[in-house]
Amino acid sequence: MYKIAVLPGDGIGPEVMKQAIKVLDKISQKHNISLQYEFSDVGGIAIDKYDTPLPEHTLKICENSDAILFGSVGGPKWENLPPDKQPERGALLPLRKHFNLFANIRPVKVFKPLKDSCSLKDNLIEDGIDIVIFRELTSGIYFGQPKYISKDKTYAIDTMKYSVSEIERIARLAFEAARIRNNRVTSVDKANVLMSSILWRETVTKLHEAEYSDVELNHMYVDNAAMQLVRNPNQFDVILTGNMFGDILSDEAAMLSGSLGMLASASINESGFGLYEPIGGTAPDIAGQNIANPIAQILSAAYMLRYSLKHDVAATEIEKAIEEVLNKGYRTRDIYTGKEGEVLVNTDEMGDLIVENL
Numbered sequence: 001m002y003k004i005a006v007l008p009g010d011g012i013g014p015e016v017m018k019q020a021i022k023v024l025d026k027i028s029q030k031h032n033i034s035l036q037y038e039f040s041d042v043g044g045i046a047i048d049k050y051d052t053p054l055p056e057h058t059l060k061i062c063e064n065s066d067a068i069l070f071g072s073v074g075g076p077k078w079e080n081l082p083p084d085k086q087p088e089r090g091a092l093l094p095l096r097k098h099f100n101l102f103a104n105i106r107p108v109k110v111f112k113p114l115k116d117s118c119s120l121k122d123n124l125i126e127d128g129i130d131i132v133i134f135r136e137l138t139s140g141i142y143f144g145q146p147k148y149i150s151k152d153k154t155y156a157i158d159t160m161k162y163s164v165s166e167i168e169r170i171a172r173l174a175f176e177a178a179r180i181r182n183n184r185v186t187s188v189d190k191a192n193v194l195m196s197s198i199l200w201r202e203t204v205t206k207l208h209e210a211e212y213s214d215v216e217l218n219h220m221y222v223d224n225a226a227m228q229l230v231r232n233p234n235q236f237d238v239i240l241t242g243n244m245f246g247d248i249l250s251d252e253a254a255m256l257s258g259s260l261g262m263l264a265s266a267s268i269n270e271s272g273f274g275l276y277e278p279i280g281g282t283a284p285d286i287a288g289q290n291i292a293n294p295i296a297q298i299l300s301a302a303y304m305l306r307y308s309l310k311h312d313v314a315a316t317e318i319e320k321a322i323e324e325v326l327n328k329g330y331r332t333r334d335i336y337t338g339k340e341g342e343v344l345v346n347t348d349e350m351g352d353l354i355v356e357n358l
């Protein structure tokens, strides 16, 4: 029996999590996988209830679980609180740090039926797109100290710090992934300006020479990478990068797949424990309307089955069911283009359709 900590969070989090649970219920029944969900509050909803974004009992539930299925946290209601009390800084980042989830893996795939929703022209995605971003998740500028706004509020400081061991451990995973994919790693940095990026580049180069010289490696500045992702995404196989660059590039890459609502991620530590979440946020602009795309959350559940629970067949079946539903023309609003054959559905309906196709 697997214990799953389920933390829906804020905004669209609970709406899309409900769909992921429906899918997990169906697939676990089908494959006789015993799942025990432990729901708990995190983020803004936890601030409202317990005056803290990461209550002790939520952390305990996560510690006693085999994996964490996470929605997303934050929203306008909580953004003026002191920094440490805000949902993102006070819950999500501490959770990532607490479990040492240093590797954030963000696969970018275009489901063929969504060619028309993709922000690129058809000819660019004829062969599909299959990229995976390895983003360092527990260090870099989001965590480096010092980090403060001066008392008189005339300046502020963030620190972009990376150690060799932090760079090596994420780079190693990226090289290993490339070996079982198309054998290419693009390491993205800003080594023409940042000291941490100079060390990043040197470290990746040394590791490559010492242990992974069979993998093709090239280095790219992040500004160029942002442009190249739109110009010619198929040049990328594995993208290896730091915390902030990976955050930004993966939102950009989401538009290759049609919508931020389509991409999920796995954040794992050295022992394989993982937190699984959509790459996007709480989407306050559409929350509460039953129109969000639940596919990213459902894919997060599939990645959880694959990476933490080692049920690859079940995960693949979920991915196939999603493809099938898209093939039949069903679209939530974010991926709806109005073309003949498309049927606009809401969040609940999309969840039900995926369950039916399992």
Ligand SMILES: NC(=O)C1=CN([C@@H]2O[C@H](COP(=O)(O)OP(=O)(O)OC[C@H]3O[C@@H](n4cnc5c(N)ncnc54)[C@H](O)[C@@H]3O)[C@@H](O)[C@H]2O)C=CC1
Pocket (backbone or CB within 6 Å): 012, 016, 071, 072, 073, 074, 075, 076, 088, 092, 259, 260, 261, 262, 277, 278, 279, 280, 281, 282, 283, 284, 285, 286, 291, 292, 293, 294, 296, 334
């Ligand atoms: N992992 C997390 O918990 C994250 C939390 N956030 C937080 O979320 C809040 C809102 O942030 P934003 O910058 O607006 O980013 P966002 O990712 O929530 O939304 C950006 C845009 O994408 C759309 N979108 C996102 N997910 C969607 C889905 N599943 N279906 C359809 N459309 C979708 C939204 O409607 C919006 O127009 C902030 O408080 C932010 O800090 C942001 C990113 C990640």
Ligand SMILES: CC(C)CC(=O)C(=O)O
Pocket (backbone or CB within 6 Å): 088, 089, 092, 093, 142, 247, 279, 280
């Ligand atoms: C709080 C943010 C770092 C969350 C985010 O945007 C992400 O992890 O993609």
Ligand SMILES: [Mg+2]
Pocket (backbone or CB within 6 Å): 247, 248, 251, 279, 280
């Ligand atoms: Mg982000």
